[in-house]
Amino acid sequence: MAPVKACPKPCRIMGDHLDLLLRVVLVASPVFGIPSCSSDGRIALFRFCNLTQVPQVLNTTERLLLSFNYIRTVTASSFPFLEQLQLLELGSQYTPLTIDKEAFRNLPNLRILDLGDSQINFLHPDAFQGLFHLFELRLFFCGLSDAILKDGYFRNLKSLTRLDLSKNQIRSLYLHPSFGELNSLESIDFSSNQIFLVCEHELRPLHGKTLSFLSLAANSLYSRVSVDWGKCMNPFRNMVLETLDVSGNGWTVDITGNFSNAISGSQAFSLTLAYHIMGATFGFHNMKDPDQSTFAGLARCSVRLLDLSHGFIFSLNSRVFERLRDLKVLNLAYNKINKIADEAFDGLDNLQVLNLSYNLIGELYNLNFYGLPKIANIDLQKNHIGIIQDQTFKFLEKLQTLDLRDNALTTIYFIPSIPNIFLGGNKLATLPKINLTANFIHLSENRLENLDILYFLLEVPHLQILILNQNRLSSCNGGQTPSENPSLEQLFLGENMLQLAWETELCWDVFEGLSHLQVLYLNNNYLNFLPPGIFSHLTALRGLSLNSNRLTVLSHNDLPANLEILDISRNQLLAPDPNFFVSLSILDITHNKFICECELSAFINWLNHTNVTVAGPPADIYCVYPDSFSGVSLFSLSTEDCDEEAILKSLKFSLFIGCTVTLTLFLMASLIVAKFRGFCFICYKTAQKLVFKDHPQGPDTYKYDAYMCFSSKDFEWVQNALLKHLDTQYSDQNRFNLCFEERDFVPGENHIANIQDAIWNSRKTVCLVSRHFLRDGWCLEAFSYAQGRCLSDLNSALIMVVVGSLSPYQLMKHQSIRGFVQNQQYLRWPEDLQDIGWFLHKLSQQILKKEKEKKKDSNIPLQTVATIS
Structure with a gap:
């Protein structure tokens, strides 16, 4: 048999040339698909071009990107008249920047001006005059002082909506009266400055405005100075704030309580108090946990989202949030919560989302979630929960999602009948056989072993997605009757040990009732065979993953008839039959162990002409035998010499036709001898003894x-x-x-x-x-x-x-x-x-038989493997 041969070099490197060309294009145009330090008429890309002044560009330019250069000065003459320019990026200059009077007057339709991360040595008070359509101004990390707010730099910017002044050196928020004229202003970021105190009279120009976002985060606000709240009063009086971020200011319970009382009556729908120092934390008592009075001042603020994450709260005291009647989302993640007092959540009549993840909770009791009639989502992942009382979630009638992933549950005496249940990453070895209704069940990374559990879960009404990855499913008792499940669409069984269960010839009917299943994952299950007819009932299956198993062959009827996507990568397929894959849309067959002999020529020809999308780079579909072809891509092989075999087959067929009559007569004689071959052999031995000694x-x-x-x-x-x-x-x-x-x-x-x-x-x-x-x-x-x-x-x-x-x-x-x-x-x-x-x-x-010297014309062995030379 003629071996499969590698293509000559020009044929094999054609794909390499295309890859190289693509890389050159990507390197030459890292952003927007145009070469660096050039313009295509609409976009001018001049980043990292060592410029010391603004380059001349076409008047059709819409985006001018000049960051990471050495531009020192911007004046009114720096830019030609660019009527269509909408974005100007001048940030991240390597040298201090000077911006002169009306520096951008030739850019009448500029929408976004980015000067961020540039050290501004001089900024003229009239630098931004003429920018009547400016929508966003980025001045973060520019070394700016209080003057940027007090001296009217932003007057006449009637369209200004977003102003970023974060990471500067601003110490006070005395705002110029012109801020009152910025009727489009919605978002202001003052985070990471040095603003220790904000009082009512400082933000007076913003009174009566509605802001979608106001950030005073990471300023040590109110924590480094003593505050006379009677004189300071409410800094946000007559303001409506959709999101107020005061996180990272080092607030204790007392500071938080005083601030809450001070802003009482101001509307703040979303209040972020993350990265605080409230709470006694574990093993300490020198700091207080929040109590009933801490958030009482927020009762008239219409707070709907409260973020108290990343702190040191150890105990949730009774009725700590009772005044927050409008609250819908409460985030307590990344604290040190170990104790939840009875009625801790009492008063939260409208709360829908509660996040208690990444805490130190060890047990849950029946009264922990009392007072949450509308709660829909409870996140308890990444705690240390080992036991849950059986009535804990029973009366939460609106509960939709319960997340208990990555805890220490070894058993559960109940599973609430809710749409979405997350129980992955625990230590569950069995499940109670109870009446259960759910749409989504997540049980990965547990210790489930017996397939009885799978049969039980497949009977859950309305179940659409079931995840059982990374368990120990490996045994089967037999005798289970599969039930029809008309709702299940996705089943994840990867990283188990189903080979051990199926090799006992039991549980081969586990998928029989899943006529609506569309996606099935069986990856990493040590499978070296597929049970006959295992997928025959999966008439709706569209996607199947069998990757990282030990399959060496695929047999007829192994794959569902309507399958569209098959992942059979990282198995041990030697010479697959391409007829198995013709009905697919996408096939991943990378990292298998192909033997590159003429038996594989049909598959190689199919790969080069199929309409099926073959996933993965061609280099990942390679030979492992013989050694001379190890690692060579199948797409780089030629099967021309294997056509000689087709000629020989044709010749053999002709000889067969010519010898038909002779073979027919011989066959008749052979049938007679075959029928009485035992008697014939005895006769032959008897005659041999008489004639030969x-x-x-x-x-x-x-x-x-x-x-x-x-x-x-x-x-x-x-x-x-x-x-x-x-x-x-x-x-x-x-x-x-x-x-x-x-x-x-x-x-x-x-x-x-x-x-x-x-x-x-x-x-x-x-x-x-x-x-x-x-x-x-x-x-x-x-x-x-x-x-x-x-x-x-x-x-x-x-x-x-x-x-x-x-x-x-x-x-x-x-x-x-x-x-x-x-x-x-x-x-x-x-x-x-x-x-x-x-x-x-x-x-x-x-x-x-004694061994003789082997001849060149030795007989062909019964079973041979052709070698590729």
Whole structure:
């Protein structure tokens, strides 16, 4: 058979040229698809171009990007008249920046001006005049002082909506009266400055305005100075704030309480108090946890979202939030909460989302969530919850989602009937058999072992998605009856051990009732075979993942008829049949172990002409055998020489037609002989004895004629079938001096030594390969030693006899046997009793056969593997 050959270099590197071209394009145009330091008429990209002044660009430019340069000065003459320019990026200059009077007057339609992350040494008070359409102004991290607010820099910016002044050196918020004229202003960011105090009279120009976002975060606000709240009063009086961020200011319970009382009556729909220092934390008592009075001042603020995450709250005291009647979202994540007092959430009549993740909660009790009639989502992941009382969630009638992932639950006495249940990352080994209704169940990373649990979960009404990844599903008791589940659409069973369950030939019907299943994951399950008909009932299946298993072959009817997406990457497929994949839309077959011989030519041709989308880079679909082609992509191989095989097949067909009449007559004779072959063989032996006489054997240096290697569990059968007919000690009429373990091995001697002595002191080694033989480690070890002797002596001293209905697939699973059956002849014990005499004669000839010098015209072995040269 002609081998598959690699394409010549020009053919193989065509894809490399395309890849190289694509990389050049990407490097040359890292943003927007145009070369750096150039313009396409609409976008001018001049980042990292070592510029010291603004370059000249076309008047059609819409975006001018000049960051990461050395521009020092911007004046009114720096820009030509650019009527269409909407975005100007001047931030991140490597040198201090000076911005002169009306520096941007030639940009009348500018919408976004970015000067952020540039050290501004001088900014003229009239620098931004003329920018009547400016929508967003970025001045973060520019080294600006209080003057930027007090001296009217932003007057006449009637369209200004977003102003970013974060990370500067602003110390007070005395705003110029012109801020009152900025009627479009919605978002102001003062975070990460040095604003220690904000009082009512400072923000007076903003009174009466509605802001979507106001940030005073990370300023040490009110925490570094003593505050006379009677004089300071409410800084946000007559203001409506959709989001107020005062996080990261180091607030204690007292500061938070005073601030809450001060802003009482101002509307702040979303209040962020994250990164605080409220709470006693674990093992300390020098700081207070919030109590009833801490947030009482917020009662008239219409707060709907309160973020108290990233703090040190240890105990949620009783009625701590009772005045927050409008609250809908409460975030308490990343605290040190260990105790939830009874009625802690009392008063939160409208709360819908409660986040208690990343805390130190160990137990949940029946009254922990009392007072939450409208709660829909409770997040308790990443705690240390080990036990939950059975009534804890029972009366939460509106509950939709419960997240208990990554806790320490070993068992649960209940599962609430809610749409979405997250129980992954616990220590659950079993589930209670209760009436359950859910749309989504997440149980990954637990310790579930028995497939009874899967049968139970597949009966849950209305279930649409079930996730059981990373468990220990490996056993099956059998006897379960699969139920019809008309709602399940996605089933995740990856990273389990289903091979152990299915190899017992049980639970092959687990998917029978899933006629509406669309996506199934069976990756990483150690599968070396697919049970017959396992997917036959999955008529709606569209996506199947079998990656990272041990599959070597796919059989007909293994895959569902309507399958569209198949991931069978990282298996051990040697030469897949392309007919299995023609109906797919997407196929991932990367990182398999392809043997690049002519048997694979049909698959290679299919890969190069199919309309199926083959996922992954071509380099990940490669050969592993022979060594000269190891790592070579299948897309780089040519199958031209394999066409010679097609010519030979055509010639053989012609010869077949020409010899039809002769073969018909021969067949008739053969049928007669085959029917009475046992009688014919007896006649042949009788005639042979009359005509020829046996010649005595010459002197032999071997102690035994043959070493009979078989499993001890097969001894009785071997004795009746072979030893009584061949061994001289069983009958004087037998001609062979045989060696076998039960009789000839030296008791007490090392077993390996006994095996080696038997192999090297016998002319031949006869391995009787049965099911017991394949499970016996000593037998497989003896087989390997016998092969070693064959290689050492360059002879065929090993005779392999296959006993029973062992398939080639079962033989090929063992490496040493696979190498033998691919290159050498082997015998099979006859199924018909009349063939036993012939078989014993054949075996005797093999034992008596002496090795001769191999000729060049040696016979082709029974089973061969073509090598690629």
